[in-house]
Amino acid sequence: MLGKLDWSAIPLEQPIPLIAGGVVLVAILGVLLWVVVKGYLPYLWAEWITSVDHKRIGVMYVLLASVMFLRGGSDAIMMRIQQAIAYQSQGYLPPEHYNQIFSAHGTIMIFFVAMPFVIGLMNLVVPLQLGVRDVAFPTLNSVGFWLTATGALLVNLSLVIGEFSRTGWLAFPPLSELTYSPGVGVDYYAWSLQISGVGTLVAGINLVTTVLKIRTKGMSYLRMPMFCWTTLASNLLIVAAFPILTATLAMLLLDRYLGFHFFTNEAGGNLMMFMNLIWAWGHPEVYILVLPAFGIFSEVVSTFSGKPLFGYRSMVLATMAICVISFMVWLHHFFTMGAGPDVNAIFGIASMIIAVPTGVKIYNWLFTMYGGRIRFATPMLWAVGFMVTFIIGGLTGVLVAVPPADFMLHNSMFLVAHFHNVIIGGVLFGAFAGFTYWFPKAFGFRLDETWGKAAFWFTFIGFWVTFIPLYAAGMLGMTRRMQHYDVAAWRPWMFWAAIGMALLSIAVICQITQVVVSIRNRDALRDRTGDPWDGRSLEWATSSPPPVFNFAFYPDVRGEDAYWALKQHAKEQQLEHAEPEYQDIEMPRNSPTGFVCAFFATVTGFALIWHIWWMVILGCLGAFATFVVFAWRDHDEYVIPAADVAAIDRANLEERRNLVSMAGAV
C-alpha cells in the first residue's frame, strides 16, 4: 500500500537531522498558526499564493532562496566544523551523514538558492526595465515558481523521512546506480531536480519571450538596460541547457526504476556518458547563474558612478559571446577522464577564451567608475567587492583550465576554493547587490545602510578567511569531500577555514538584522519618489512599490538610459504635464493553477520516491485535471477602470511633485 515507506524511514537513531527537522517543523507550524489566528490566510491566498503579478512572484522566489540559503549555510557550517576537528579522528558526523550533508549543500545552494534568487530578481525587475505591465505568460510564471518550491520541499522532506543522496551534488554513476545506492537518497535528489527543472525551464521560456516580444515603445534591443540583455542570454541558456539535465536524470531514473543500463558498469552501460551529458548542462548552468549577476553589477556600477555604462555595445557583445562559448567548454570538468590530448587541448583553449569576454566586462565596469562621482552605498560595495573577488576566482579558473595543471588539482580543495570564489564572489555578491538595490522598489523603503555595510564587510573578509586556506590545503594535496584525514599539515588551514565560516555566519546574522531593523524603521527609510538611488532605467520611473499595472502609460523610450534622459531633459515639464487621458487597463486575473499544480507535483514526486504507485497515478491525474480546468477558463483578465488608474497615478505624481518642490525650496 505505501511502497517502500514504513516507520524505519524516520531516522530515529540520528539525532542531528531529527532535531533540525523538528525545529523546522515547529517553526513552520508556528508561522501557520500565527497566520491563521491573525486572519492573514485569505490575504495570503488572494494576494500572494495565487498571484500572477511578476513582482510578487519575484519576491516569493527571493524569499524561497533566502530560506534555503539558511539551510544550505547550516550544511556548510557543519562541514567546516567536521573538517576542523576530524584530524586523526571521526569528528562528530558519521561518514554516511557527512556525505549527505555535502551532497545536500551543493544541490541546495545551486538549485534552490542561486537559481531562485537570480530568477526572482529577473522576474521582479525585467518587465519594469522594459517599461511594460507584465511578463509574457503570467500564469505559467506562477506555475514555474511553485514547481521550484516543490523541489525545495522534497529536498527538505528527505531530512526527516528517509535520507538524502550521498553521491555529491551531481550524483555520478555508478555510485548513484541502484547497486551502490539502494536507498531513496538518489531518488529524492533526482525527482526534486526533475520537478524544479521543469519550473526553471518554464521560467526561462517566459523571460526569453518577455524580452524578445514585450517591450515598450522605442525600446529597441540596443536601448535595453544591460540587465535585460544578461537576462536574455541567461534564459536562452536555460532553454537550451535544462532539457539536457532533464534527459540525463531521466536516463539515470530509468536505470534505477526500470532496470535500464545507460550508465551501469555491466550490460554495455557507459558511465562516462553521464559525466559528458551532465556537464554539457553543468557548464552553461554556471553562466546561467553569473550572467544575471553581471547585469546587476552593470546597473549598480553605472547608477552609483552617475555615468552611463562604459562600452555598452561591447558589453552586449561580450554577453552574447559568453552565451555561445559557454556551450563549448564543458569537457574541462573532466580533463582527467581520459579523452586524450587533442580533446583536452581544444577544450582547455576554449575555456581560456571564455575568460576574454569576462575580462572585457571587468574593464568596462572599471572605466564606468573612472571619472565618476562614486557613492559607496551598500550595492556599490558589493559590486566593488565582486570585482576584486571575481578576478582572483577567474584567474584560478584559467589556471585549472590548463589540462596539465588540472591533472594535479582535479577534485582537490583548490578546485573547491576556485568555484566558491566565483560563485560566492560572482553570483552571491550579485544577488545581495541586487537585493539591496531593488529592495526599495519592491517594498517602498530602503534597507538600513549600517547593517548592510556590516554584512558586506563580514562576508567579504569571512569569504577570504574561509577560502584562502582551502586553496592552500588543495596545494598541499587535500582532496575534496573528506570526512576525516591524517595529514598534520592540513589541520591549521581547516581551523582558519572554520574561523572564516564563523565570520560568514555573523554576516548572515547582519543580513537578517538589516531586514528586521529596516522593517522597524520603515517610515524613516520610506522611498516616496520611487527613485531612491538617482537611477537610470525605467524601473525607477514608477512609484515604489509599483502599482499592479506598473505604468499608467507605456513610457516612450528615446535612447539608452531611458529614465535618466527623461529626468535630464524634462524633469519639471513631465511633472507639470497637463492631465493625461487615462485609459482602462486590462490585467491578468490571479489563478491558483500554479499552487494546485505544484501540490499534485509534490504528491507525485513523493509517491515516485517511495514507489507508491496508486498515489503516482492520482497525482498525475490531479495535475492533468488542473491543466484542463485552466485551459477551459472563460475569463483570464480583469479591467482596472480609468478612474482608478488616474487616482493611483495622481497620488504618485503628487508625491514626486512635493519632493521636487521641497528640494527646490532648500
Next chain:
Amino acid sequence: MSDLTHHPVQHDLAPGEEEIHSVGERIVGYVVGLGLALLLTATSFFIAGTNLVWQPSIPIAIIVLAIAQMGVHLVFFLHITTGPDNTNNVLALAFGLLIVFLVVGGSVWIMSHLNENMPAMDQIMRMQ
C-alpha cells in the same frame, strides 16, 4: 498584454500565428507540404530496401532525406520563412541547431576519443 496593440509596435510573427492569407491558399500550402512529406517518407523506405543504388551510399541518402523532411516540416507546417517578420523564429532555429550540433557533435567526438584511449574490456581481450 492585448493593450500593447494600442501602439503600432513592429513585431514578428510568433510560431502558430498566421500571416493573412485566404483559406484556399493555406489549404494548398498544407496539401503541398503533406505531399512532399509523404514522398520523402516513401523514398526513404524504398531506398533502405533497394538494390538499385550503390550500397554504401544508402545511409547518406537516408540522412539527406531526413534533413529534407525536417525542412519540409519547418517551411510548410511551422511556417518558418526568411521574411523580415520571421527574424526571431529563424534566429531561434539557428541557435537551437548550433547547440544541438555542439552538444551532439562534441559528445560523439569526446566519447570516440575516450573509447580509443580506454577501450572497453572485451575490446582489449580481442586485441590480445
